[in-house]
Amino acid sequence: MNWTAIAAIYKFEMARFFRTLAQSFISPVISTSLYFVVFGAAIGSRIDQVEGVSYGAFIVPGLVMLSVITQAISNASFGIYFPKFIGTMYEFLSAPINFLEIVMGFVGAAATKALFIGIVILGTAALFVDLQIAHPLAMLSFLLLTCLSFSLMGFIIGIWASNFEQLQLVPLLVVTPLIFLGGAFYSISMLPPFWQTVALFNPVVYLISGFRWSFYGLADVPIFVSLLAIGGFTVICMGVIWWIFRTGWRIRA
Amino acid sequence: MTTIVEIDDLKKVYDGGFEALKGGSLDIREGEILALLGPNGAGKTTLISTVCGITNATSGSVRVGGHDIVTDFRAARAMIGLVPQEISLEPFETVIRAVRYSRGLFGCKRDDAHIEKVLRDLSLWDKRNAKTMELSGGMKRRVLIAKALSHQPRVLFLDEPTAGVDVELRRDMWKVVAELKASGVTIILTTHYIEEAEAIADRIGVISGGQLLLVEEKDALMQRLGQKQLCIELQQSLNELPEALADFDLDLCDDGASLVYTYDTAAERTGIARLIAALTAEGLNVRDIQTRQKSLEDIFVDLVHNTGNKEDAA
Numbered sequence: 374m375n376w377t378a379i380a381a382i383y384k385f386e387m388a389r390f391f392r393t394l395a396q397s398f399i400s401p402v403i404s405t406s407l408y409f410v411v412f413g414a415a416i417g418s419r420i421d422q423v424e425g426v427s428y429g430a431f432i433v434p435g436l437v438m439l440s441v442i443t444q445a446i447s448n449a450s451f452g453i454y455f456p457k458f459i460g461t462m463y464e465f466l467s468a469p470i471n472f473l474e475i476v477m478g479f480v481g482a483a484a485t486k487a488l489f490i491g492i493v494i495l496g497t498a499a500l501f502v503d504l505q506i507a508h509p510l511a512m513l514s515f516l517l518l519t520c521l522s523f524s525l526m527g528f529i530i531g532i533w534a535s536n537f538e539q540l541q542l543v544p545l546l547v548v549t550p551l552i553f554l555g556g557a558f559y560s561i562s563m564l565p566p567f568w569q570t571v572a573l574f575n576p577v578v579y580l581i582s583g584f585r586w587s588f589y590g591l592a593d594v595p596i597f598v599s600l601l602a603i604g605g606f607t608v609i610c611m612g613v614i615w616w617i618f619r620t621g622w623r624i625r626a
Numbered sequence: 627m628t629t630i631v632e633i634d635d636l637k638k639v640y641d642g643g644f645e646a647l648k649g650g651s652l653d654i655r656e657g658e659i660l661a662l663l664g665p666n667g668a669g670k671t672t673l674i675s676t677v678c679g680i681t682n683a684t685s686g687s688v689r690v691g692g693h694d695i696v697t698d699f700r701a702a703r704a705m706i707g708l709v710p711q712e713i714s715l716e717p718f719e720t721v722i723r724a725v726r727y728s729r730g731l732f733g734c735k736r737d738d739a740h741i742e743k744v745l746r747d748l749s750l751w752d753k754r755n756a757k758t759m760e761l762s763g764g765m766k767r768r769v770l771i772a773k774a775l776s777h778q779p780r781v782l783f784l785d786e787p788t789a790g791v792d793v794e795l796r797r798d799m800w801k802v803v804a805e806l807k808a809s810g811v812t813i814i815l816t817t818h819y820i821e822e823a824e825a826i827a828d829r830i831g832v833i834s835g836g837q838l839l840l841v842e843e844k845d846a847l848m849q850r851l852g853q854k855q856l857c858i859e860l861q862q863s864l865n866e867l868p869e870a871l872a873d874f875d876l877d878l879c880d881d882g883a884s885l886v887y888t889y890d891t892a893a894e895r896t897g898i899a900r901l902i903a904a905l906t907a908e909g910l911n912v913r914d915i916q917t918r919q920k921s922l923e924d925i926f927v928d929l930v931h932n933t934g935n936k937e938d939a940a
């Protein structure tokens with residue numbers, strides 16, 4: 374394992390992030406505050422409580438997931454797409470490193486950034502609502518696994534994309550709708566029975582449900598199913614990356 | 627002389643089915659400058675990319691410093707620096723950070739003294755804190771070289787380092803290459819400028835249509851360059867060279883209608899008078915006589931042309 378190279382990639386990617394630290398910090402703070410104003414104040418004044426939790430507090434886990442997932446995907450996909458785009462990919466291919474090390478550097482950095490954003494959002498949310506975390510360890514595990522798995526997914530998208538439009542395509546057309554429909558801002562039990570069944574096909578439902586459980590002990594689906602889902606998703610992403618590594622798909626002619 | 631890169635029967639077929647390398651073998655000697663000369667599309671970049679790990683070979687093998695580039699890729703690649711044909715740099719990075727990053731990617735511990743030396747040698751030290759996008763084309767190329775040298779490679783591949791560069795910058799680059807050689811680095815560069823190969827190479831390899839046509843000492847090639855050809859058009863065609871002319875370096879051309887005599891202008895005696903006398907003695911009547919200088923360009927064109935013909939015939 375070439376740890377020096379992994380550290381070099383990680384640091385290089387993080388440096389990009391630190392250079393725009395203020396921006397990286399301010400934008401999630403502002404967008405989270407906006408969500409509280411719009412969803413918490415406007416809708417919350419009508420919904421008041423969901424299963425014994427104030428609506429404002431209820432949406433916090435979903436909000437964190439929404440940002441963490443979007444950030445993980447966009448950071449990782451951009452991180453690996455950019456060298457492809459500007460042509461500096463040759464350096465990774467000619468260096469004495471293997472694909473796993475490249476993945477560890479890029480995905481590690483993307484996951485760290487997403488984690489940072491997630492923590493900033495939690496901190497911002499704590500200013501608006503009374504946050505309780507019933508199962509801190511589970512909360513942290515869910516958060517870390519989400520950062521990791523969606524960074525892996527972003528990496529795959531970045532390898533696959535051959536232009537900027539494609540880079541935006543999956544997050545825009547698939548991921549964001551799945552998160553919004555995945556119970557980020559409501560409980561699945563609030564849906565009509567038919568849509569409840571449909572919702573169970575949305576993988577994000579399991580993620581948000583599990584994450585919310587770690588805060589309030591409330592879940593739409595059993596917690597072990599949630600764990601299985603996020604664990605399974607991570608394994609699938611790793612499998613795809615292993616396949617990319619084996620075949621050199623879209624990387625090595 | 628030690629061999630540092632051994633290329634053995636290397637073939638590359640691209641996904642579309644195009645055969646870009648048709649099985650060339652080549653031994654590169656430690657410390658030499660080898661110029662790979664060939665027209666666009668000859669397969670120069672493909673050859674370099676395969677050795678450096680950017681494309682996978684279809685068959686054949688490459689060893690660098692005795693390390694196989696597939697089974698022992700870490701040791702092999704650690705010895706190699708690559709300057710690609712296209713200039714591609716992280717636009718917002720400073721020169722020094724970009725070069726340090728390359729060193730890190732190769733798994734080497736940070737070494738500011740070495741980086742400073744590389745940047746100074748390439749006259750980049752004053753620009754170390756400039757963003758790469760602010761640099762001129764020639765400077766960017768130097769940054770690419772600095773990146774390639776950041777991990778102290780023993781073999782440096784330069785893919786068309788002077789393509790599209792003006793004369794002054796080209797001479798600058800030649801100087802850089804000469805200095806690198808003096809520091810003990812083995813250099814393989816590709817070019818489609820014959821005069822470039824002539825100016826800086828120790829050996830010249832000619833590649834065309836995915837085939838390595840020849841690899842020769844530049845001086846030997848230059849000696850061929852010093853040769854002239856005398857073309858003797860005959861009144862009557864010959865089926866074969868007469869016994870009496872066997873001593874001369876003669877070729878029968880145009881279906882026996884002319885003889886081509888190759889001779890060395892630098893030699894004390896060219897043998898022309900003796901040849902004419904021999905022709906007369908054989909009773910062969912001469913219609914016309916021409917001489918021409920054989921240039922490297924001619925040698926090159928001949929080679930490319932001949933292999934083309936052979937393929938047509940096959």
Ligand SMILES: Nc1ncnc2c1ncn2[C@@H]1O[C@H](COP(=O)(O)OP(=O)(O)O)[C@@H](O)[C@H]1O
Pocket residue numbers: 626640641642644646664665666667668669670671672673
């Ligand atoms: N990725 C690729 N896929 C298919 N064909 C390619 C690819 N890269 C190069 N080629 C073809 O292989 C041949 C050799 O290309 P290249 O090695 O770039 O030549 P050179 O560097 O000598 O100009 C060309 O005909 C080119 O079109």
Ligand SMILES: [Mg+2]
Pocket residue numbers: 670671672711785786
């Ligand atoms: Mg080329």
